[in-house]
Amino acid sequence: MPAELTAEQAVLAARTLLDEALRTGNRRLLGIAGAPGAGKSTLTALLAEQLPAGSCAVVPMDGFHLADVALERLGRLARKGAPDTFDAGGCTALLQRLRTAMPQDAPVWAPMFERGLEQPLAGAIEVGAAVPLVITEGNYLLLDGDGFAPVHRLLDARWFVEVPEEVRHERLIARHERFGKAPRAARDWALGPDEDNARRVAGTRDRADVVISLD
Incomplete structure (x- = not known):
């Protein structure tokens, strides 16, 4: 079973990963999975804020929509x-490039998902070859199927x-409304397609090293 951490402990764990990368000279890849609305982006932003400037890059899986x-x-x-x-093969290929990049290599350019447009944008995130820690977050990073199985072994x-x-549902509904859905449509999507995906993601929980609860 995965160990359980608080958000504060997660920051310390991320610092440990960063220290390992700096000590060995080998980049570390941290994957953060979870259901829609669970707080993946919130935790990722917290880590990026707490780690030294320039020490990590954030590459969301959503860019492969x-x-x-x-x-x-x-x-x-x-x-x-x-x-x-999603383009699972593209996600895998990017993580492989990020894992094997050498300090003298050119930057890797990753896609992002523009929520205002609800569309992916290619070449939007620059990851310098010398960045020691890359954080990727997304629903299906721990999924053993639909082309995502190789991702698990690429993550450190x-x-x-x-x-x-109830918190997750409220967040999702509010997010959909914020990006243009009418209240009824936002609720129907959050409790329909999003909920179907959430159940699929829940089945990957035990493949994680640790679980972070964001109450």
């Missing part, structure tokens, strides 16, 4: 956010974030 035009062509637009609506540390379900 397939664009709406592709999802519509594939008949998956109504399930946007499900595992097969695997964390899972969770919050009480």
Whole structure:
């Protein structure tokens, strides 16, 4: 079973990873998984704020969303956010590049997800080759299927974030409203497609090294 940490302990654990990277000269990759609305981005932002400036880069998995035009062509637009609506192979390839980059190499450019547009943007995040710690966060980093299985072995540390379900639902509904959905549509999406995905993510909890509860 994964060990359980508080947010404060998670900061200390991230510092330990960073120290290992600096001591050995080998970059460390930290993956933070969790259901939609669980607080992955919140925890990631906390870590980036608490670690020394320039010591880490954040590369969200959401940058590998397939664009709406592709999802519509594939008949998956109504399930946007499900595992097969991501480019899992692209995510794996990026993590492999980040893992093997040498200090003399050119920067790696990673995609991001623009929530205002609800679309991925290529080449939006620069990761310098000398950055010792890379944090990636996303729903399916610990999934053993849908093309994500190789991700697990590329990560040096695997964390899972969770919050009480009622809190997670409230956050999701508020997020959807903030980015343009009407209240009823926001609730229907949060308790429909998002909830289907959350159940899939919950099954990956035991593949984590530690679980962080953000009450």
